[in-house]
Amino acid sequence: MARRSRNRNLPPPIPETKHAFIESLDQEGRGVAHLDGKTIFIDGALPNEQVTFQSHRIKSSYEVANVVEVLKQSNLRVTPKCPHYGLCGGCKLQHLEFTGQVAAKQRLLENDLWHIGKVKPDNMLPPLYGPAWGYRHKARLSVRYVEKKERVLVGFNEKATRYVAVMDSCEVLTPEVSALIAPLQTLILGLSLREQIPQIELAVGEPVDNKPVIVLIFRIMAALTTEDEVHLKAFADAHAVQVWTQTKGPDTIKPFYPLDAPQLSYSLPEFNLRYPFKPNEFTQVNPQINQVMIRRAMQLLAPKAGEKIADFFCGIGNFTLPIARSGAQVLGLEGLANLVERANESTALNGITNTQFGVSDLFKMTPQALTELGHFDKWLIDPPRDGAFELIKALNETNSPQQIVYVSCSPATLARDAGVLVNEKGYRLKAAGVINMFSHTAHVESIALFELEG
Numbered sequence: 001m002a003r004r005s006r007n008r009n010l011p012p013p014i015p016e017t018k019h020a021f022i023e024s025l026d027q028e029g030r031g032v033a034h035l036d037g038k039t040i041f042i043d044g045a046l047p048n049e050q051v052t053f054q055s056h057r058i059k060s061s062y063e064v065a066n067v068v069e070v071l072k073q074s075n076l077r078v079t080p081k082c083p084h085y086g087l088c089g090g091c092k093l094q095h096l097e098f099t100g101q102v103a104a105k106q107r108l109l110e111n112d113l114w115h116i117g118k119v120k121p122d123n124m125l126p127p128l129y130g131p132a133w134g135y136r137h138k139a140r141l142s143v144r145y146v147e148k149k150e151r152v153l154v155g156f157n158e159k160a161t162r163y164v165a166v167m168d169s170c171e172v173l174t175p176e177v178s179a180l181i182a183p184l185q186t187l188i189l190g191l192s193l194r195e196q197i198p199q200i201e202l203a204v205g206e207p208v209d210n211k212p213v214i215v216l217i218f219r220i221m222a223a224l225t226t227e228d229e230v231h232l233k234a235f236a237d238a239h240a241v242q243v244w245t246q247t248k249g250p251d252t253i254k255p256f257y258p259l260d261a262p263q264l265s266y267s268l269p270e271f272n273l274r275y276p277f278k279p280n281e282f283t284q285v286n287p288q289i290n291q292v293m294i295r296r297a298m299q300l301l302a303p304k305a306g307e308k309i310a311d312f313f314c315g316i317g318n319f320t321l322p323i324a325r326s327g328a329q330v331l332g333l334e335g336l337a338n339l340v341e342r343a344n345e346s347t348a349l350n351g352i353t354n355t356q357f358g359v360s361d362l363f364k365m366t367p368q369a370l371t372e373l374g375h376f377d378k379w380l381i382d383p384p385r386d387g388a389f390e391l392i393k394a395l396n397e398t399n400s401p402q403q404i405v406y407v408s409c410s411p412a413t414l415a416r417d418a419g420v421l422v423n424e425k426g427y428r429l430k431a432a433g434v435i436n437m438f439s440h441t442a443h444v445e446s447i448a449l450f451e452l453e454g
Helices: 002-008 098-115 181-189 226-239 287-301 320-324 337-349 367-372 389-393 411-423
Strands: 017-021 031-035 038-043 050-058 062-072 138-146 151-155 199-208 211-219 242-246 254-257 265-268 273-276 308-312 329-334 355-359 378-381 403-408 427-435 445-452
Touching: 017 031, 038 050, 098 411, 098 427, 138 181, 151 181, 181 226, 226 242, 226 254, 265 287, 273 320, 273 337, 287 320, 287 378, 287 403, 287 427, 287 445, 308 320, 320 329, 320 337, 320 355, 329 337, 337 355, 389 411, 403 411, 411 427, 411 445
Parallel strands: 038 062, 199 265, 211 242, 308 329, 308 378, 329 355, 378 403
Antiparallel strands: 017 050, 031 038, 050 062, 138 151, 138 199, 199 211, 242 254, 265 273, 403 445, 427 445
């Protein structure tokens, strides 16, 4: 027993350094190599590079590793812009040139479509680009009080850990929000409940009087003192932001100060639409690329007056209302009642009368329930990462639309559902392409067009 105890106190062995050639990138932005019959996933490596690496997770069929040295560098490797890159886990691909990131995501989409779904699109659409920096209008930042250093950390978690990264700025957040990170650290350090604030959720809306509307939701685990309230109000006034609080679940989120502040909203000028939303409600984090994405979806869907169109997983009506502008009759279905409530609010605000919304658990769709909705000429689907498997499986000869536009945030589940549509339900994959919604991350958004054959 004594010997075993001494062994436990020994320092861990130094990982062996090995050499590898990087073949591709995986879905998490890691370089992929094969060595001694194993697949090696190497963080920080790029395709066509020769690197040395050390593994920190070793399994029988694969290993997860970090780059030690790049021996032969890719011509697409660049110097990351952010000084916190490599420690902060918010970005994965800043070391890869911007257009190279998009090309890698396009290859990932093509590979998933073929290897998972056994389908190939007739046409690969040109990728949709958005701004490279300062694009992120929504985020959830972690907060931690470090007693030994008498400081507060506010930011994203470190790469592959639950620790909060040491950072005072962020290149992918909007400049106005990035500039708040350091002042937030100072603010929270001076609060009585500095150890009882685990996160801050933020949302940025369109400007009012030339100033962006910024809401910060403080997750608080204890009651605010009078002095705390004074500090929060002073911070809100000094930085022109709204402070909201959350004490328990999402239903406890409420405005704290100021109470007469402008509402968050975003607009789609091309369709003369404005959407109000609450800071914790789902909206696309990148409003600029959202406009481009909707334009492409409308081009592929080509809605016309007189058609009946369904928008599944409609959220607050991001696609539903642009479809309605064509004159088509549109049904939007969504699983969350609060989002349907917001969609109805936007419908009334924009004077739209040819749209109906409903609450439905689309993950439990059946052929009978789908048929009871009536026949639709076209569908638009925009599901979360889990995809739309039950909805797709519910298709039959009586309820199949002629066209389906599928907007996806997971190439793997898109590929799975595409395999069912093409190989079982009689559709043809006419086109597919990526949308670079999250620059410098491994996240892949995509869009696909399916047409019923015969």
